[in-house]
Amino acid sequence: MAAETNSKSDTLTLEKVREALIKQEDTIIYRLIQRANFPLNSPAYDEKAFPSFSGSLLQFVVKETEALQSKVGRYENPEELPFSPESLPPSLLPPPENPPVLHPAAASININGKIWDFYFDELLPLFAATGDDGSYASTASNDLDCLQAISRRIHYGYYVAEVKFKDSPQDYEPAIRAQDREGLMKLLTFVDVEEKVKKRVEKKAMVFGQEVSLMDNANTRTDQRNVSETYKVDPLVVSRLYGEWIMPLTKLVQVEYLLRRLD
Numbered sequence: 431m432a433a434e435t436n437s438k439s440d441t442l443t444l445e446k447v448r449e450a451l452i453k454q455e456d457t458i459i460y461r462l463i464q465r466a467n468f469p470l471n472s473p474a475y476d477e478k479a480f481p482s483f484s485g486s487l488l489q490f491v492v493k494e495t496e497a498l499q500s501k502v503g504r505y506e507n508p509e510e511l512p513f514s515p516e517s518l519p520p521s522l523l524p525p526p527e528n529p530p531v532l533h534p535a536a537a538s539i540n541i542n543g544k545i546w547d548f549y550f551d552e553l554l555p556l557f558a559a560t561g562d563d564g565s566y567a568s569t570a571s572n573d574l575d576c577l578q579a580i581s582r583r584i585h586y587g588y589y590v591a592e593v594k595f596k597d598s599p600q601d602y603e604p605a606i607r608a609q610d611r612e613g614l615m616k617l618l619t620f621v622d623v624e625e626k627v628k629k630r631v632e633k634k635a636m637v638f639g640q641e642v643s644l645m646d647n648a649n650t651r652t653d654q655r656n657v658s659e660t661y662k663v664d665p666l667v668v669s670r671l672y673g674e675w676i677m678p679l680t681k682l683v684q685v686e687y688l689l690r691r692l693d
């Protein structure tokens with residue numbers, strides 16, 4: 431299991447899992463800021479732009495990067511899921527020694543397809559400027575960095591669900607036996623926590639994405655600009671990313687996991 435929670439299953443607590451999710455916010459926001467250094471660069475996504483690759487440059491970068499990462503054990507962690515799983519080479523390292531924390535059902539839940547679609551179709555145009563500066567390889571590897579951080583956060587839902595189940599099996603078991611998705615969704619949802627998450631990530635995006643200037647009149651110039659232009663990534667886009675995609679999909683992973691938790 432990952433560094434944040436690599437202790438034994440009996441020490442996995444909701445508090446610790448939430449701390450891990452909070453740390454992952456930093457990674458996600460920094461990676462969005464990195465990607466925002468480049469414009470959209472649409473030829474990176476065009477399957478016909480570079481005849482030397484069988485698909486797009488992005489697909490090539492994803493496949494080759496994931497193949498290397500697989501050889502050094504990345505996908506031995508349940509919350510790390512590849513975007514290009516076809517014929518990935520096996521890990522060359524010994525398997526992790528930690529006893530498994532999760533129910534084996536976790537291995538059957540992978541929503542990377544949904545993550546890929548919302549990232550490219552909806553999110554990217556909200557924070558990358560239009561244009562083409564020719565930096566296609568950097569663009570593609572920054573996209574993969576963003577996708578991996580978001581995917582890991584969302585599939586961390588396995589641990590959230592496991593710990594919630596272990597904390598109160600008497601609440602979850604009837605809904606699991608009845609295969610009641612709605613009931614499970616209600617049980618695992620904490621509206622107050624979600625509101626705090628949205629506010630915190632908005633604030634982090636403001637702090638991490640400030641333009642730093644040594645000029646005395648920097649504030650005056652900033653005041654004259656539109657708020658969302660003042661930051662490297664619009665803080666409202668980050669809070670929307672969480673509110674519309676990351677948290678609903680983390681909950682979807684939780685529901686899917688719980689539905690299979692008694693199998």
Ligand SMILES: C=C(O[C@@H]1C=C(C(=O)O)C=C[C@H]1O)C(=O)O
Nearest residue numbers: 590618619620623624627677680
């Ligand atoms: C992850 C949790 O489950 C749900 C999803 C949340 C999230 O993705 O941040 C926050 C609160 C819950 O509604 C949690 O309870 O911490």
